[in-house]
Amino acid sequence: MTAKRILIVGSAAIPLIHFRGEFIKSLIKAGYEVYAGAPEMSEEISEELQKIGAVPLSYALQRTGLNPLKDIKSILGLKTLMRNHKIDLVFSYTIKPVIYSSIAARMLKIPAVSLITGLGFTFSASSTKAKMLQRITEVLYRFGIRKNKIIIFQNPDDRDLFLNRHIISQNQNTAIVDGSGVSLHNYPYRVNENSTKRIVFVLVARLIKEKGVDLFMDAAETLKTSFPEAEFHIIGQPDLLPSAIKLETLQDFHNRSIIVYHGPQDNVPEMLYKSDVFVLPSYYREGIPRSILEALSIGMPIITTDTPGCRQTIVDNENGYLIAPKDVSALTEAMRNLLEHPEQIKPMGIASRVLATEKYDVNIINRKLIELLDAIE
Template sequence: MQKTKILIVASFSPSLIHFRGDFIKSLIAARFQVYTAAPDYPILTKEQLNNMGAIPLSFKLERTGINPLNDINSIMELKSLMKQNEIDVVFPYTVKPVIYSSIAANLLNIPVISLITGLGFTFTGLSRKAIILQRINEFLYKNSIRKNKLTIFQNKDDYKLFLDRKILTPENKVDFVNGSGVNLDKYRFRENDKSTTDIKFLFVARLIKEKGVDLFIEAAKVLKVKFPDSQFHIIGEPDQSPSAINITELNNLHADGIIIYHGKQNNVEEHLYNSDVFVLPTYYREGVPRSILEALSVGLPIITTDSPGCRETVKFDYNGILIKPQNQEALTNAMLYVLEHPEKVKIYGIHSRAYAKSKFDVDLVNNKLITLINTVISSK
């Protein structure tokens, strides 16, 4: 029997390994022929995809900004790839791939299952540029995904926003998954018998204000005075965003012993194993943050915001603490609570792993995605 050809479309090719690698393996095990489409594959990423049994295809894409001519060219390239490879179903994720490949596939009458992995800067920022981009994206979403067979969300807040902004209608078919899932075998659990205040807090994210790194730093300045043995680790690097943290400031804080700045790291698992509490005070429109899922699996207590995508990862006083977004006092007090009650590190950590196993196991997520894909194909 001929295999169903599925095209997974991404804006950043390494994410096909880090975020979708287990999904691709599951699809291949379920006898799909998997194609991927992304710009600028590193040689290693292509090799990894080929070794899995996937077929990587390239197309040009400007990941940021809007240039109508380049965007049209991206759509036409995607359309050509779909037609040449006789794709049966398209599965895009992140903003531009969802919009552009939906338009391309709809022109060819190929079913699309779009995955909304968070709404990002344009639905978070309050600057004039962010508001303009928000309006443009709303228009593009509305005119691309309404014809899709299914739209999958990672949290119900994003779906509500799509309904409120009339991007989707109640008649559009939608479903939900618990983020991208986490591989429980890769991020192994380790019990942490913490009883002292030399607690290591870990922040991992892009170093932009929307992710809450400045709030984390301010909390570190306050808490380091009262608890000199505590540590505040930061992994990540500033980018070209106007809200990026100044690298000189980070290096100065590191030199002063207030934070421990690691820069960008490829061995985040090791840092998770060597930490006590994971902190992400983001107010960015997340889907479900992958970094939190990895921390849950390892068995770290979580301190994060009561905001879309994040609130799904924490049960209050079970595996962590939810705080109000953009609230410095709330963050500092949450971290202070753990320092004053170090026994919570072990209790919350055990519960984090249990929560990851019951809700965010990558096998649970991928099995549901494949079931949804097969349902769409069977109704074609």
């Protein structure tokens, strides 16, 4: 039997290796012929994709903003790729690739599957501009994915929003898969025996307010007065969004020894191994944050918010603490509790690893995804 040709469409090339690499390998092992499409495909990433058995493809995409001419060019470019490579099935993720590849696939009568990996900044912000973008995005989603074979969500809240706002209908085939998964092999468990007052908290995120970065900094400033030995580390890339944390602010907190700001890092796992507690006080519309999954796998207590995508990673008081979003007092108290009771860090870390093993192992996630794809005729 001829292998089914699947085209995976993303908005950037590097995540095809870093975040979808294991999925691509699993698809090939399951008998699929995999084509991987992204804009600005570098020679290095192309070679990496070829090494794991995929065929790299590049297409034009303006990642941000709406430009009708460029957006139509993206749709037609994807349509050409699908037709030239005789694609049998399309699998897309992130907003623009989901919408545009779904339209292109429908034009060719190719079955399409969409993975909704969270709703992002547009559905997190409350400004007039953000609300206007929400409406435009809803219209585009509604038109783009209405004929898709399956729409896969990473948390039930996102599916409910799509249904309540009539982006999808009750009759459409949907599924929920617990995030993108984490490689337990690449993020092995380590026992944390730290019972000292030098507790290290770490936040890894895009440096925007919606990720709770400013709340983490304010909590650190409060706690430093009572726990001078504690450390508060921030790892992340400065951002261009209006809600970005200013680099001068980060440097000021760093210079006053309130936080340790590392900037973007290639060795995040190594930084996590040197830390005790992972903190992400996000109110961004996450799918399921990959950074939390990595911390779970390593065996770290998690402090995060009772918001879509984040709440699924916590059994409150067992592997960490769920706090209300935008509540710096609750965040401060959760962190204070672990500073005052460091003996809780080890059992909470063990509970995190158990949760990662039972629910978020990338092999479990990929198996579920492939079962859904295999069922498509």
